[in-house]
Structures are given as C-alpha cells and as structure tokens.
Amino acid sequence: VDLERIFDDLVRLETRWWNDLDTRLRRGGDVPLGTLNVLQVLDAVRPCRVQDVAQALEISVGGASQAVDRVEAKGFCVRTPNPADRRSSVLDLTDAGRDALARARPRVGEGLREFLAALPDDRVEEFGRTLAELRSALTKE
Amino acid sequence: VDLERIFDDLVRLETRWWNDLDTRLRRGGDVPLGTLNVLQVLDAVRPCRVQDVAQALEISVGGASQAVDRVEAKGFCVRTPNPADRRSSVLDLTDAGRDALARARPRVGEGLREFLAALPDDRVEEFGRTLAELRSALTKE
DNA sequence: AAAGATTGACTTGTCAATCTTA
C-alpha cells in the first residue's frame, strides 16, 4: 500500500472540500467555514471555554483565542467571566450567532451530499467509521 | 449517515496528521512539510511550471508562486526561462533540493505507518481507494 | 509552580490587480 499517496489524497481532498464549501458559504452571504466551525462548537459544548474550542478544532489555544475574537467582533458570541474559575471566560452564542449557524449549516449539508454522491451508502458509512477510528487512535497518544 | 461528522473527522484528522508530521520533520532538522510537498511535485512532474505545482497541491497559482519563491530562496530549486513559452519558467530541483527530499521523505513514511497501524491492511487499502475515488469525482466537475 | 488565556511576531494560504508574452 502506498501510504504517501493516501496522505496526499487525504490532504488534497480536505483542501478542495474546505475551499469549495467556504466559497459556497461566502457567495450565499453566509459566514466563512472557519467561523461556522467555531459556532458549531459553541452550540454543541456547554459550558464552553477557549480551551474547549481549541480541543474540538484540533488547533492551538492561541489560535482558538484569536478565532473567538473574530466571532465575538461579529457579534456572534460573548465572553462572560467564569464564576467557577476567574482565569477563564464562558463563551455563549448570541441570537445573531444562532441565526448565522442555522442559515449556514444546511448549505454545508448540500455540498457534502454532492461530494459523497459519488459513493454508495454503505461505503460512505465505512468511510466515516474509518475516519473516526483513525482519529480516536490519535487522541490516545 | 451523519455527513457533517464525516467532514469534521476528515478535517481534524488531516490537521493532526499534518501538524504531527511537520513537527517531526522540523525537530529532525528537515524541511517543513509544506516545502517537502513542493519538492515532491518538482521531482514527480517534469517539466514543471508554477501552474503545475498549484494544480498538484490544490492551491491557488498565487500561493504556488510564493511557495516556489521560498523553496528557491532556500536553494532547493531554480527557475529557468521556458524556451517554449516565455511567459513561464521551468522549475528544476537542485542537488541540495534532491538531498533534502531524500532525507525528509522516509520520516514521513515512518509517521504514516504509525498512524495507520491502528487499522488492518485490507481496511487501509479500502480507505486509500475511497479517498482516490472521492478526489477523482471532484476533478471532473 | 501550573493552568487558562491573551498577545505579538511569523508562516503560509487567498484574492484581486497588474505585468508580460501568446
């Protein structure tokens, strides 16, 4: 098996899907895909701190802090002092943030359905299982 | 099937693998992974222009031009005026570039073997086939 | 001291405008 080829295909596929989805979102007047990812984390993880965003997106804490800055500057979330630990803040979606999330999410779904239409359902499932296993194998290191 | 979860796992897996491999390379005194990718294209595609790098890496032409700038600044490739079309240059690896490529490549292989050790061989093969199919489905659009 | 977060300097990508040659 040619592992370098697998890695190359993984990276390029991710690049193309990311850029294509991001372009769709921007053209449709929605938030960029990076912003959407943050909104999804804020919606799914509660309570949510900067650290939780970093972990969910597999990026550095510094990067997550800056990403939250941008989302907050657009009025999509607020930092509230954390009563349990004053070193951190709790991040909460605003109504505008929830609206942006609700508008953008379906567009991503559309794109993904098109991308994966090339594959029969059982292989899509298998693909998802494999990705999940490879990812969970990593976090155990 | 949860397509959003598949996309999320794809993006995060790529992020982790990329960052882990890049860290290994830098720690070992080798070129960064982005540079290695360019070297691999210059080695595989001949003759190679900036446009070919952009296509192979699925990045913009502007980004490819800058990436080649960096590789050239490190002395790993040279731009030679293209006799067949004077709008473009032909890119060639230098001896130093070939050395850097030969040193870095095996380290990436090591990392990938570790990452994929979590999976039996037949599923690694299947994973590779799926990635290739999904990618080729894209280029036809 | 260690943990959470922020900040500044840097890397590497995008896009739009521009230049040169076809």
Place this chain on the structure above:
DNA sequence: TAAGATTGACAAGTCAATCTTT
C-alpha cells in the same frame, strides 16, 4: 483578449512570551 506569473493586502493558523488566577 487571454494565459502564465508575480505582487501586495489580507486571513487564519503556529509558537513563545507574558499576565492573571489557582
């Protein structure tokens, strides 16, 4: 006019240094 490439302004990540609170 279009194609190949370059450039400058900007976007979004990394890391290391720092600040505050535990």
